Amino acid sequence: CGDAHDHAHQSPSALRKRLFPQAQLTKPTRPLEWGDLNIIHTTDTHGWLLGHQHLSYPEPNYSGDLGDFASFVEHMKQIAVEKDVDLLLIDSGDLHDGTGLSDGFPAGGIDAHDTNQFLKQLPYDIMAIGNHELYDYINTWDMYTNFAPALNGSYLSSNANITIFDENNNTVSVPVGNRYRKFTTRKGRRITSLGVLFDFTGNDVNTTVQPVADMVKEQWFAEAIAEEPDVFVLVGHMPVSYDNWPTVFNAVRAVHAETPIIILGGHTHIRDCNQPDGRSMALESGRYMETIGWLSAKLGDSSDSQKNITFSRRYLDQNRVTYEYHTQQRNNSFDTAEGQNITQGLQELSDKYELSTLFGYAPQDYTISRNPYPSNGSSLSLFINEAAPYALTFNNTRKNISNLMITNSGSQRFDIYAGTFDKNDQIAASPFLDAFVYIKNVPLGVAQQVLPALNAAGADERRKRDLGSVLQQREDELWKRGYVDRRYMDWLEDMDRRHDGAVKRASQNLTLGYVTSDSCPGVGDDTLHAPLASYDIPDFIGSVAPSASNDTLIDFVFVDFIQEQLLEILNEVQNTTTYTDSDVESYTDVLSNQLLGLYAQHAWN
Numbered sequence: 001c002g003d004a005h006d007h008a009h010q011s012p013s014a015l016r017k018r019l020f021p022q023a024q025l026t027k028p029t030r031p032l033e034w035g036d037l038n039i040i041h042t043t044d045t046h047g048w049l050l051g052h053q054h055l056s057y058p059e060p061n062y063s064g065d066l067g068d069f070a071s072f073v074e075h076m077k078q079i080a081v082e083k084d085v086d087l088l089l090i091d092s093g094d095l096h097d098g099t100g101l102s103d104g105f106p107a108g109g110i111d112a113h114d115t116n117q118f119l120k121q122l123p124y125d126i127m128a129i130g131n132h133e134l135y136d137y138i139n140t141w142d143m144y145t146n147f148a149p150a151l152n153g154s155y156l157s158s159n160a161n162i163t164i165f166d167e168n169n170n171t172v173s174v175p176v177g178n179r180y181r182k183f184t185t186r187k188g189r190r191i192t193s194l195g196v197l198f199d200f201t202g203n204d205v206n207t208t209v210q211p212v213a214d215m216v217k218e219q220w221f222a223e224a225i226a227e228e229p230d231v232f233v234l235v236g237h238m239p240v241s242y243d244n245w246p247t248v249f250n251a252v253r254a255v256h257a258e259t260p261i262i263i264l265g266g267h268t269h270i271r272d273c274n275q276p277d278g279r280s281m282a283l284e285s286g287r288y289m290e291t292i293g294w295l296s297a298k299l300g301d302s303s304d305s306q307k308n309i310t311f312s313r314r315y316l317d318q319n320r321v322t323y324e325y326h327t328q329q330r331n332n333s334f335d336t337a338e339g340q341n342i343t344q345g346l347q348e349l350s351d352k353y354e355l356s357t358l359f360g361y362a363p364q365d366y367t368i369s370r371n372p373y374p375s376n377g378s379s380l381s382l383f384i385n386e387a388a389p390y391a392l393t394f395n396n397t398r399k400n401i402s403n404l405m406i407t408n409s410g411s412q413r414f415d416i417y418a419g420t421f422d423k424n425d426q427i428a429a430s431p432f433l434d435a436f437v438y439i440k441n442v443p444l445g446v447a448q449q450v451l452p453a454l455n456a457a458g459a460d461e462r463r464k465r466d467l468g469s470v471l472q473q474r475e476d477e478l479w480k481r482g483y484v485d486r487r488y489m490d491w492l493e494d495m496d497r498r499h500d501g502a503v504k505r506a507s508q509n510l511t512l513g514y515v516t517s518d519s520c521p522g523v524g525d526d527t528l529h530a531p532l533a534s535y536d537i538p539d540f541i542g543s544v545a546p547s548a549s550n551d552t553l554i555d556f557v558f559v560d561f562i563q564e565q566l567l568e569i570l571n572e573v574q575n576t577t578t579y580t581d582s583d584v585e586s587y588t589d590v591l592s593n594q595l596l597g598l599y600a601q602h603a604w605n
């Protein structure tokens, strides 16, 4: 292509599925271990149903799409029949917000409504609600009216409700899906399932999330778990480490001391596993259609009811090489008719949404945490120092008034790769429809204190783990509102440090990817990789301050998603003015998901 980097310049049909992966993919290390009960697990797919199509590593590791996945599931179901064992398919939520396919709908559409039609075609036994199904009432309404009914009782929202009008026009709060599901597997195993959401408080009005500790005290919960099944399959959008699964687990264990319990969690976007006791295992399977989780249990018969259960877990890279390896298929025998239909349907959706609309050519890679922040390679620097100052002031009557801009780093969800930068890349990098607002006439010296104070309330001070302190309370609050990105970043950092990332990357005999350490026995990753580079990033990022005196009055611009805590901090760093919501005005019509496209048309065209 004539330039120095190693990426193919993608054609307008960049999202076209490639039957033969364009990059050399590493094969899995060993076959899966099957048990009597086996589970394929997805979580936090966030609209990545066409998989990852860029050619820089680690992207090719995740280059399968939902059609490939459907073919994989169908072959695995057949293998399960041949082995005469059970195989379940489970999802732990967050279907919304993440790519052009879910979020790039034309005016009048609903986020993820179209992508959900494809997910409905897979034989999911349980799907649980995630926090991203609750940020906007319209999305929750769509799940309630269109998605849950099509799943015939398999869409679970144990502690998440929607408020609707009943037939008498009275408002009633009802579960979005079902609270629990009891079903019998092909092999006659009785399963009791839940679909639990972590204690999320960032949900829209007219949706409700009941704290997990209260949920387990409900009458319906006691009734649901009273009868002993062969296995409890507790699904939920809640991380398997450092959250509330023990509350649910202990509530079940208090009634059933020996019944096998399998937990399938999500939300932190990491690969993770632990065993609460010898007859249980908890698995979390990454994010964005990068990872497919595998869990198997050798349950044995009733004479084994007090013995430890042999479990296995595996984190599969989501690509055709993985799928073909584990199903013992070849490229020309792997695709099923259903799988091909799904791939074709997704490509048509991509065309309909015009996701290949080109904004420009990114001159280099920009990463969220694989480059230091601030730096030339940081997408956070790019967003807040280059793109926001241009796109937010363009055509804006406030253009000539000095400003300081702040956003949350978690608003940036995916790296930007050198080469074509299209509508899909724009939405993947920054999917949220957050608005930019401002407070006028804030003294520069005051505004400048806010960013470090916001970050102190998050990243740095949290490490002091001063439990019970104001800072800890603030951190807990942020967690409940859905600020979870830190866990994923900490996971990457730990991976790099623990596995000598720099040495492994330099030796160049492994491709980049996830290298997981969890609390379950043996190696969890299906394919060997060198860990990704990882740098610490702050929770909040700000533009370069204007060079002016501290008492210069500026426009203090920020994204509405962080308004509540920003006002809180602004009122802490000074006591001359009490700022309230009424001081906050709209700064521009440009939403955060449009900003990078506007910048690319200006700077990269």
Ligand SMILES: Nc1ccn([C@@H]2O[C@H](COP(=O)(O)O)[C@@H](O)[C@H]2O)c(=O)n1
Pocket: 094, 131, 132, 135, 267, 268, 408, 409, 410, 411, 412, 432, 433, 434, 482, 483, 484, 485, 561
């Ligand atoms: N309107 C929004 C909604 C969310 N965010 C960011 O997403 C993070 C939560 O997403 P998970 O997939 O991890 O549940 C949250 O931490 C925010 O950073 C946002 O910026 N705007």
